[in-house]
Amino acid sequence: MNLRIEFATVRDLPAIVNLVRQLAIYEELEHAMVATEDDFRRALFGPDRQAEALIAFTGDAPVGFALYFYTFSTFLGKRGIYLEDIFVEPAYRGRGIGKALLRKLARIAKEQNCGRMEWSVLTWNQPSIDFYRRLGAVTLEEWRMFRLTGGALEALGK
Secondary structure, eight states: OOEEEEEOOGGGHHHHHHHHHHHHHHTTOGGGOOOOHHHHHHHHHSTTOOOEEEEEEETTEEEEEEEEEEEEETTTTEEEEEEEEEEEOGGGTTSSHHHHHHHHHHHHHHHTTOSOEEEOOOTTOHHHHHHHHHTTOOOOTTOOOOOOOHHHHHHHTO
16 A cells, blocks of 8 residues: 555545545534635635644545644643544554654654643544554543534623
8 A cells, every 4th residue: 555644735625525425424513514615715725824734645535534623731731643543544544644744743742842742532432542542642531622613602792
């Protein structure tokens, strides 16, 4: 297999949308996937860039991606990387592509003097949980994620 990991470019926007849609289907959240190529164009390549993406290719075919952004730890006094999403097409799983994406991301973290990498995983996604643990990641059982959206976000922001 001829695998290469590259930083996403504008020409990868259709592939990014397709891979995110596949991820949404896998996570049974397709109804929540409303992002468009224009949304990703602004977020990844606009003047106010908010995130970065890596694309995994076998030959010329995009088969996986990792989308991330930088955070900051007050306790470490360093920034970190938050992996928003990682996905490898089902037909290409088990070939080291997910590990290659995470390895590239870990190298970026080291180059940027980051103190950590973090991400979330659905509690039912045991294959991914097992995979992350094999890489040395630990589950932060004592932490809970909170989210404000829609009306609650609007109300608090008044």
